[in-house]
Amino acid sequence: MKRILVTGGAGFIGSHLCTRLINEGHSVICLDNFFTGNRSNVWHLMPNPHFELVRHDVINPYIAEVDEIYNLACPASPIHYQHDAVKTVKTSVMGAINMLTLARQVGAKVLQASTSEVYGDPIVHPQTEVYWGNVNTIGIRSCYDEGKRCAETLFMDYYRQKRLIIKIIRIFNTYGPNMSMNDGRVISNFIVQALKNEDITLYGDGSQTRSFQYVDDLIEGMVRMMNTDDKFTGPVNIGNPNEFTIKQLAERIIELTGSKSRFIYKPLPSDDPRQRQPDISLAKEKLHWQPRVQLEEGLLSTIDYFKKII
Numbered sequence: 001m002k003r004i005l006v007t008g009g010a011g012f013i014g015s016h017l018c019t020r021l022i023n024e025g026h027s028v029i030c031l032d033n034f035f036t037g038n039r040s041n042v043w044h045l046m047p048n049p050h051f052e053l054v055r056h057d058v059i060n061p062y063i064a065e066v067d068e069i070y071n072l073a074c075p076a077s078p079i080h081y082q083h084d085a086v087k088t089v090k091t092s093v094m095g096a097i098n099m100l101t102l103a104r105q106v107g108a109k110v111l112q113a114s115t116s117e118v119y120g121d122p123i124v125h126p127q128t129e130v131y132w133g134n135v136n137t138i139g140i141r142s143c144y145d146e147g148k149r150c151a152e153t154l155f156m157d158y159y160r161q162k163r164l165i166i167k168i169i170r171i172f173n174t175y176g177p178n179m180s181m182n183d184g185r186v187i188s189n190f191i192v193q194a195l196k197n198e199d200i201t202l203y204g205d206g207s208q209t210r211s212f213q214y215v216d217d218l219i220e221g222m223v224r225m226m227n228t229d230d231k232f233t234g235p236v237n238i239g240n241p242n243e244f245t246i247k248q249l250a251e252r253i254i255e256l257t258g259s260k261s262r263f264i265y266k267p268l269p270s271d272d273p274r275q276r277q278p279d280i281s282l283a284k285e286k287l288h289w290q291p292r293v294q295l296e297e298g299l300l301s302t303i304d305y306f307k308k309i310i
């Protein structure tokens with residue numbers, strides 16, 4: 001049994017990770033300030049004596065005897081990370097420093113949940129880990145993008161300078177149950193709108209592309225990354241290369257829900273990336289990992305989840 005700390009553990013991805021780690025028989029501390037996460041996401045774990053839920057903000061130091069740290073604490077949807085942009089930068093940067101310091105104090109391995117946003121509005125397509133990105137330093141997405149980029153820098157500097165065992169994964173758009181209904185991300189927005197037969201809000205003309213992975217695939221990749229050889233730091237892309245336009249996504253959701261919703265067009269937010277698709281060759285080689293859940297299967301389970309909570 002390992003003792004594992006998951007920051008941001010009450011959020012969408014964190015709650016699935018906590019469940020997976022508890023099911024594997026580990027002891028888990030789930031640390032969260034509940035800004036975008038919710039106790040209800042981990043409610044089912046509360047009776048387990050090996051699960052502990054702690055209210056804490058990662059911008060403050062934290063100490064606990066643990067073997068592994070998964071650092072996920074950070075709002076991930078544009079409306080949430082832009083709500084208090086300064087706090088978002090602090091969460092990424094100070095949160096990274098605090099978790100790296102903790103890892104050093106107790107000799108733990110630490111994994112950073114980075115993001116495809118480090119590639120910004122990419123000129124190289126699909127994105128490989130060696131691409132440095134095309135990121136605006138002063139735009140409305142910069143608090144998130146640059147915060148995450150700085151966190152990657154800190155992880156690599158602690159690795160080189162302080163000999164820490166670190167892992168960096170770059171997560172591409174992920175969806176599934178436990179997504180918050182009102183965080184403004186495209187899959188939750190479209191499914192909720194479709195189920196309520198409300199207008200589907202396409203930003204821009206809907207021709208921008210994304211590649212969506214189901215959360216179970218991500219969790220598998222994350223755990224595999226944590227268990228790689230100590231010398232392998234990443235960064236490694238974890239995503240589903242199945243790329244399509246946002247309009248195609250909307251059409252698929254209408255079809256699967258049997259909705260009467262119509263499309264309405266709203267302005268494209270500034271710095272919204274035009275295209276995004278992971279190159280997952282490195283994950284295949286190092287983690288022997290690739291996504292397994294197809295879009296239709298993943299969407300149907302997510303639609304079921306939203307039907308229950310609406």
Ligand code: NAD
Pocket residue numbers: 007008009010011012013014031032033034035036037038056057058059071072073074075076077091095113114115116170171172173174175180
């Ligand atoms: P989420 O908003 O559901 O979860 C984030 C969690 O972190 C929430 O529980 C929130 O309350 C907590 N949190 C935020 N600030 C905190 C702070 N200062 N101290 C303690 N806890 C704090 O988002 P998610 O989609 O589950 O994302 C989890 C991680 O994965 C984030 O780091 C995000 O950047 C990364 N990521 C997610 C995606 C995606 O598509 N979902 C893509 C790329 C990267």
Ligand code: UDP
Pocket residue numbers: 077078173184185186187189190201202203204206208210246268269272273
């Ligand atoms: N989007 C949209 N309608 C919505 C929400 C989002 O057209 O109601 C678009 C958004 O402009 C972006 C894409 O869908 O191009 C993905 O948005 P999301 O916020 O989910 O993720 P990110 O932009 O961070 O990849």
